Amino acid sequence: WAAANGYMPGLEWRQNPIWFAAFFVIIPIWSSFHFYLIHRLLHWQPLYKLAHGLHHRNINVGPWSGISMHPVEHLLYFSSVIIHVVVPSHxxxxxxxxYQEALNPPFTHSGFEQVMMGDTPRIAAGDFFHQLHHRHINCNYGTREMPWDRVFNSYHDGTGVISKKGSSETEMLKDIT
Structure with missing residues (x-):
């Protein structure tokens, strides 16, 4: 509707085929960066208490916990698509x-890393990286495919213990219930 009524800049293949194709690569990078920033914001205590704490009640994650969000969190999460109002796109x-925004959360919250066939991993189907976030809360805010947690020093590989104040679920959730 927005494209058809001139509320967002349009892009056709014939106008710029290189940008048309490249934007399919840029969207996941942008989406991942946006997710990291929004996710860090949601861990700010007032927003955590208002919205994100609901999502973190799922300590042992499963696919449905990926989309178990407060409406405010959904608005912030899906706000990455606003880029299409500014950047010419089809x-x-x-x-x-x-589709990427809607399908990623169930996969990253599946609770396992891969589908195995015997001893051989066949399909990447989960994300232990994000499961660590649900266990420790103050690490791994982004996605495993992009380096944002390493860049912003919030990466945790699952070894050792996180000792930063606010790392336990009990401490973060105490004011929510």
């Missing part, structure tokens, strides 16, 4: 972006 880019 409706295929917008659909790709929405």
């Amino acid at each position: 409706p295929l880019h917008v659909l790709f972006h929405f």
Whole structure:
């Protein structure tokens, strides 16, 4: 609707095929960066108490916990698609972006890393990286595919103990219930 009515800049393949194709690569990078920033923001105590704490009640994650969010959190999470109002894009880019945003949370909250066939990993289907976030709360805010947690010093590989104040679920959740 927004594209058809001139509320967002459009892009056709014939106008710039390189940008058209490149934007499919840029969208996941942008989405990951946006997710990292929004996720850090949601861990600010007032927003955590208002919205994100609901999501973190799922300490032992499963696919449904990925989309178990407060409406405020959903608005912030899906706000990454607002980029299409500014950056010229095609409706295929917008659909790709929405599909990615909708399908990523169940996978990253599946509670396991891979589907195995015997002893051989066959399909990457989960994200232990994010499961660590649900266990320790103050680490691994981003996605495993992008380096944002390493860049911003919030990466945890699962070894040792996080000793920063506020790392336990009990401490973060005490004011929510």
